[in-house]
Structures are given as C-alpha cells and as structure tokens.
Amino acid sequence: MLLDHDPARAFMPYPPVDVPSAVTGPLAGLSFAVKDLFDVAGYPTSAGSPQMLAMSGVKTRTAPIVRRLLDSGARFVGKTITDELAFSMSGKNAHFGTPVNGGAPDRIPGGSSSGSAAAVSNGLCDFALGTDTGGSVRAPASHCGLFGIRPTHGRVSLENCHDLAPSFDTCGYFAREGAVFRRVGEVLLGADPGPLPSQPRVLLARDAFGLVESTVQSALAPAIRRIETVLGESQEVEVATEGFTALYWAMRYIQAREAWIVDGPMIERLKPPLGPGVADRFEFARAVTDRQVAEAQGIRSVFRERFKALLGSDGILVLPTMPDIAPLLTDSDEALNDYRNKALNLQCLSVLSGLPQVSLPLARKDGAPLGLSLLGPAGSDSSLVALAARIAEG
Incomplete structure (x- = not known):
C-alpha cells in the first residue's frame, strides 16, 4: 500500500512498491485501488487466500486493464482485500479481516470486492477496480453507498486476473461521485457499439x-x-x-462447476482451511x-x-x-x-x-x-x- 494509513482496513499490507503512471491523461488527478485478484508488477496476488499468496511470488507483469488506467494518468495506491478466492458476498475474509463499510460502519461491506468498496467509501481513493461474478461489485456498491457497474460480459479485459467462474466473471469499478464514475467509464469501457437513446x-x-x-x-x-x-x-x-428459483439454481450450478474447475485442483492438493461459507460453497461445487x-x-x-x-x-x-x-x-x-x-x-x-x-x-x-x-x-x-x-x- 502506498498510503500513509488505512483506517478502513481495506488494503493488503504489502510492502509499498511504486507503480508509475502517466503524468497527464483523462484520469490525471485521480487515485485508484485494485482488487487483489489483478496482477500488478512488484506485488503478489493473493486472491484472498493465504495458500494462493504463498504460491504467487512477486508479479512482473501488470494486468492490461490496470495498465490502461495508469497510462491514462490515474495514480495507483494499493491492492485491496478480497473475499477468499472471490467466492463470497459478505466481505468477511477469515484470514485477512473485514474492511470497514464507509457508508455504515456497523454493517458488512459486502463482497467479494469488499476492500475496493471500503477504500472508495472511506475516501481513501477516488475509484477502485473490482470483479463481479455473482454480485461482487453490485452488492458492495449498494451496501457502501457507491456507484458500481457489472459490465457486459467480456467488455473489459480480465487478462492477468484470477478467475472464479469464467463464463460469469466481469471487471467492474466503484466511485463515490457520478462525475468520476462517468470519467473512469470513458477510459475503462470506451464507446458503446450500440448506445442507448437519450430517452430509453x-x-x-x-x-x-x-x-x-x-x-x-x-x-x-x-x-x-x-x-x-x-x-x-x-x-x-x-x-x-x-x-x-429456476434461475437461481441455474446460476449456482454453473458458477459452482466453473469455480471447482478453477480452484478445485488447489483445494484437493493442499486442503487449505477455507473460511466459513467459502468451504461450504466449494463442497457444494465438488458435488455438482x-x-x-x-x-x-x-x-x-x-x-x-x-x-x-x-x-x-x-x-x-x-x-x-x-x-x-x-x-x-x-x-x-x-x-x-x-x-x-x-x-x-x-x-x-x-x-x-x-x-x-x-x-x-x-x-x-x-x-x-x-x-x-x-x-x-x-x-x-x-x-x-x-x-x-x-x-x-x-
């Protein structure tokens, strides 16, 4: 983390490594954080898991979507806590803690992009990247009082990002202000191939x-x-x-199968002590x-x-x-x-x-x-x- 303090407990406590950004650009003057699923050169990627952190090593390549933000002038301030293996919606990580909901400190922030939502809602940065597979940007956005988007599937690159369920995974972001939300979207999303009419x-x-x-x-x-x-x-x-009910189970079965394909081999090999809820969901996934x-x-x-x-x-x-x-x-x-x-x-x-x-x-x-x-x-x-x-x- 490149901030002097983290009262929201939103960031992974990695030793600070400077990540250069462009001096000018459409996002100059804005600071941002990155969910700890995305690779950033000079930092490991934990995916919210001590086992994944131990295996990660320090990355030498930055995810292209993070690089786009840096090249647009935004200043990187750190990597944020995610729920374990991104397979939760509470924001409570049994290993790295629970970030503080800036909109309601006595309530959960929502996951799995909990750290990113906490960082923005507590004013520690202007915007933050998250991912949304089953609601992991939309839930924290609602809980913390933020703008948040789950983009069209495939619209934003997830290269050099740890998967959960690839046919559902998306890269989204949070902002406190509508003007910042729009400004970041112009860089992150680009022009629409088929824009909506002004009065849809x-x-x-x-x-x-x-x-x-x-x-x-x-x-x-x-x-x-x-x-x-x-x-x-x-x-x-x-x-x-x-x-x-039919849609709920369709989503759960597909997500579970894909999550087991992604993380099941590691779980089978290392048998890590998964946190509450996460362990149950992977047991469910194993049996689909x-x-x-x-x-x-x-x-x-x-x-x-x-x-x-x-x-x-x-x-x-x-x-x-x-x-x-x-x-x-x-x-x-x-x-x-x-x-x-x-x-x-x-x-x-x-x-x-x-x-x-x-x-x-x-x-x-x-x-x-x-x-x-x-x-x-x-x-x-x-x-x-x-x-x-x-x-x-x-």
Missing part, C-alpha cells in the same frame, strides 16, 4: 420488486420517481417467467453433477434470448440491487448465508444474461445505504454509466 424505454421489474420487503420498496420509491422524472414514465414487466450443469446451461440459454428480446436495443430495466441494506457485522453466518441466497435471486438476471448493470446510491433505509439498479442491453455500458451520472445530478 424504462421497464420496472415487478417480480423483482416482489422479492423485497415492503419497507425496502418504500425506501426505493423516491429513487424510482427520480429516474422517471429524468427518463420518463416506466412500464411494469415480468422478467423471470420461468421463476426466480454433469446433468445439473447441462440443465442449468439450457435454462440460461432460453433465458438469455427471452431477456434480450425484452430489453431490445432501447430498454433499461429498473430493479433493486440487493434485497435490503447490509446485514450487521454481528449477524450469524447462517443469517449471512440466507441473505446471500436472497440476493442471488436478484443478481442472477445480469449474470445469466451477460448484460450490464449499474447500481446507483439513491436511497437509504434505517440510516444505511440502499442501491437501485439499471440493467441495459449488451454493449450499453457507457450509456448506463452516463445515465447514472445524469440521474444522480438531477
């Missing part, structure tokens, strides 16, 4: 809102009105005609059958085509980012797992479809942040970021 069709995911408690719906209502003021009236739609994966892939294929047709080229879907505000740090592991399972019902739409989703920090409940999301067509990432900044400003 606004679709309200009725069945997704039906998954959250009435108190959450009430807390999000003013944010929905704000979106409609900027973009026009919304139309209610059903997005999960096959049922959220070929038949379960095949059925899940069939569900994903049908859902993707139908969901793509629903949005067309000009539609954006409004939905809750998470089922509620962040759970308390004192909540039990069982309660956190229940919350995670509820969250995956909301998170799976973007994951299975491969479409981009932005979480906006537009609401609060019981004094804690609560995000509202916009989900758009494939390749509309920069348009969504610009819309998010516009809505926040207006």
Whole structure:
C-alpha cells in the first residue's frame, strides 16, 4: 500500500512498491485501488487466500486493464482485500479481516470486492477496480453507498486476473461521485457499439420488486420517481417467467462447476482451511453433477434470448440491487448465508444474461445505504454509466 494509513482496513499490507503512471491523461488527478485478484508488477496476488499468496511470488507483469488506467494518468495506491478466492458476498475474509463499510460502519461491506468498496467509501481513493461474478461489485456498491457497474460480459479485459467462474466473471469499478464514475467509464469501457437513446424505454421489474420487503420498496420509491422524472414514465414487466428459483439454481450450478474447475485442483492438493461459507460453497461445487450443469446451461440459454428480446436495443430495466441494506457485522453466518441466497435471486438476471448493470446510491433505509439498479442491453455500458451520472445530478 502506498498510503500513509488505512483506517478502513481495506488494503493488503504489502510492502509499498511504486507503480508509475502517466503524468497527464483523462484520469490525471485521480487515485485508484485494485482488487487483489489483478496482477500488478512488484506485488503478489493473493486472491484472498493465504495458500494462493504463498504460491504467487512477486508479479512482473501488470494486468492490461490496470495498465490502461495508469497510462491514462490515474495514480495507483494499493491492492485491496478480497473475499477468499472471490467466492463470497459478505466481505468477511477469515484470514485477512473485514474492511470497514464507509457508508455504515456497523454493517458488512459486502463482497467479494469488499476492500475496493471500503477504500472508495472511506475516501481513501477516488475509484477502485473490482470483479463481479455473482454480485461482487453490485452488492458492495449498494451496501457502501457507491456507484458500481457489472459490465457486459467480456467488455473489459480480465487478462492477468484470477478467475472464479469464467463464463460469469466481469471487471467492474466503484466511485463515490457520478462525475468520476462517468470519467473512469470513458477510459475503462470506451464507446458503446450500440448506445442507448437519450430517452430509453424504462421497464420496472415487478417480480423483482416482489422479492423485497415492503419497507425496502418504500425506501426505493423516491429513487424510482427520480429516474422517471429524468427518463420518463416506466412500464411494469415480468422478467423471470420461468421463476426466480429456476434461475437461481441455474446460476449456482454453473458458477459452482466453473469455480471447482478453477480452484478445485488447489483445494484437493493442499486442503487449505477455507473460511466459513467459502468451504461450504466449494463442497457444494465438488458435488455438482454433469446433468445439473447441462440443465442449468439450457435454462440460461432460453433465458438469455427471452431477456434480450425484452430489453431490445432501447430498454433499461429498473430493479433493486440487493434485497435490503447490509446485514450487521454481528449477524450469524447462517443469517449471512440466507441473505446471500436472497440476493442471488436478484443478481442472477445480469449474470445469466451477460448484460450490464449499474447500481446507483439513491436511497437509504434505517440510516444505511440502499442501491437501485439499471440493467441495459449488451454493449450499453457507457450509456448506463452516463445515465447514472445524469440521474444522480438531477
């Protein structure tokens, strides 16, 4: 870490190594942090695991997407804690600790990009890179009161980044301010191949809102009105005609199989003491059958085509980012797992479809942040970021 102090406990305590950046560029004057899944020359890459850290060695090559930010003038300040092997949504790493949620310090930050969200929400840097496989940017963004994006799958390079589930993995980022969110997006995402119109069709995911408690719906209502003021009236739609349960299990089976392919050999060989929840998920992954994966892939294929047709080229879907505000740090592991399972019902739409989703920090409940999301067509990432900044400003 290149900062003098880390009150948020967001950063890995690596010896500081300077990482040069361009003196000028579109991101000059901004500082950023990098989730410890991405390689940065001069630093190891732990993937949130002591075993992976021991095997890592000091990297000699920087991930291309990190290099792009450096070449654009942004200043690197350190590598941030991630949940173990990125296979969690709580932000609690049994080995390296729990970063502090800058939006609600008595609550979990959300994972697995917990350190990146903590660094930004506590003002330790202007923006930070994270990854989102099953919700790992969107969840911390909602919990910590930040802008966050899960891009179109494949839009942003994950070269020199530790995988979790490659057909779901994406590289996203966090920012506190809409202007910074837009500025970073122009560099990280580039121009859209098919931009959204300035007044897109606004679709309200009725069945997704039906998954959250009435108190959450009430807390999000003013944010929905704000979106409609900027973009026009919304139309209610059903997005999960096959049922959220089917989509949930399709996502879980595919993610688990791919995670076991990536990390299973290391787990089998070294038998590391995995943290709570993470150990259970890898045990589940070990037992997933070929038949379960095949059925899940069939569900994903049908859902993707139908969901793509629903949005067309000009539609954006409004939905809750998470089922509620962040759970308390004192909540039990069982309660956190229940919350995670509820969250995956909301998170799976973007994951299975491969479409981009932005979480906006537009609401609060019981004094804690609560995000509202916009989900758009494939390749509309920069348009969504610009819309998010516009809505926040207006």
